[in-house]
Amino acid sequence: MKETFTKIFTDEQLPYLLLRYSNSNKHYKKHFHDTFSLGINEQGASIYTNNDKSYTLDKNMLSIVNPYAVHSCNSCTEVLNIYYMLYLDISWCKDIQKSIDESVNDFVNIPVDILEDKVFYTEYLDLCKFLFSDNYILDKEDMVIDFFVKFFSLYLDKSKVSNTSKEFDEIIFYLENNYKENISIEELSKLFNLNPFYIIRLFKSKINLTPHAFMLNLKINKAKELLQNSYSIVDTALECGFFDQSHFHKNFTKIVAITPKEYRLNFVQ
Incomplete structure (x- = not known):
């Protein structure tokens, strides 16, 4: 069996995020986070459950986990999953959302559990790899902000500035x-x-x-x-x-x- 690994990216200049890069065939119990989370499989497929719904998470699909949503994501094949999971502070997310829709005062939950979109999948994978690279922190921050302005814009009314x-x-x-x-x-x-x-x-x-x-x-x-x-x-x-x-x-x-x-x-x- 291939050796498992877990790598974590954090930076004091980006205190609102934590990125996990891991491979695993472990099965997690249902759980929740107080963050907003976004994940993909780079390799392998998973059974992703969110509250009372179940999905097969595969290539070109992003799992969307709102704060306190009870969920799990476990491998469903012989292939050892390789995945990225990004955890974001909801206050930071709320500020991004408010920049898109001025009526936002509290974090707005995303109304879907899965986004199946090859472009967003590829951009998210590029973002995760960029965060783990030796690029400069201002460049990393810029890429994070740019991605999530686009992502949250999918689900919010774009108000005129x-x-x-x-x-x-x-x-x-x-x-x-x-x-x-x-x-x-x-x-x-x-x-x-x-x-x-x-x-x-x-x-x-x-x-x-x-x-x-x-x-x-x-x-x-x-x-x-x-x-x-x-x-x-x-x-x-x-x-x-x-x-x-x-x-x-x-x-x-x-x-x-x-x-x-x-x-x-x-x-x-």
């Missing part, structure tokens, strides 16, 4: 003048006296980017200017406020589709 132009323009002006900094959503929230999730919703509604993704684009655009003007890759990374060369290289390649070195060679003879 009022007074968006003035607030959005003020934040954009600030970011454009402070592109060298690595500004967190909490810092923006304090600076502009706005709910952090309101700011996220504002950006998504206006340009379909999170504030962090917008900042990275600003940095890359400035980096392109510097590389065109013969700056070294090291100096460009420093001047644009990247954590290090690796962080610069990774994000530049994602956005420009070539490496900083390849880009620079087009302008420096």
Whole structure:
């Protein structure tokens, strides 16, 4: 039998989540959590029960567990299950929901136990792997927020964000003048006296980017200017406020589709 394992991801800068990555053929008794939970099988299939309903959890399916929902999820094949389970603080989830629907005052339970959707399954799997990677914590936070804005939007009324132009323009002006900094959503929230999730919703509604993704684009655009003007890759990374060369290289390649070195060679003879 293949050796079993369990890995846990937590980070003090993301105190609202815990991610479990495990393989198991153990059978769990029915139980509940005080968190909102989302899980998938990367390998194998399970019998997933939630209150009085039972499902076969397979590829391209996400199990949805509301707080205090009595549930279990146990392997139903000879294959050793490999799965991810993410546990989220309901206050954090409620704030995400409120950024989507302003009428939300308490966490809104999701009305289904299963989401069968290949796109969401793939995005969730990518998110889980990204959290366990050595990527920077602001990038991880950005990916978590982006995924759950999309996820909760499936089940909530999307309200219009009022007074968006003035607030959005003020934040954009600030970011454009402070592109060298690595500004967190909490810092923006304090600076502009706005709910952090309101700011996220504002950006998504206006340009379909999170504030962090917008900042990275600003940095890359400035980096392109510097590389065109013969700056070294090291100096460009420093001047644009990247954590290090690796962080610069990774994000530049994602956005420009070539490496900083390849880009620079087009302008420096």
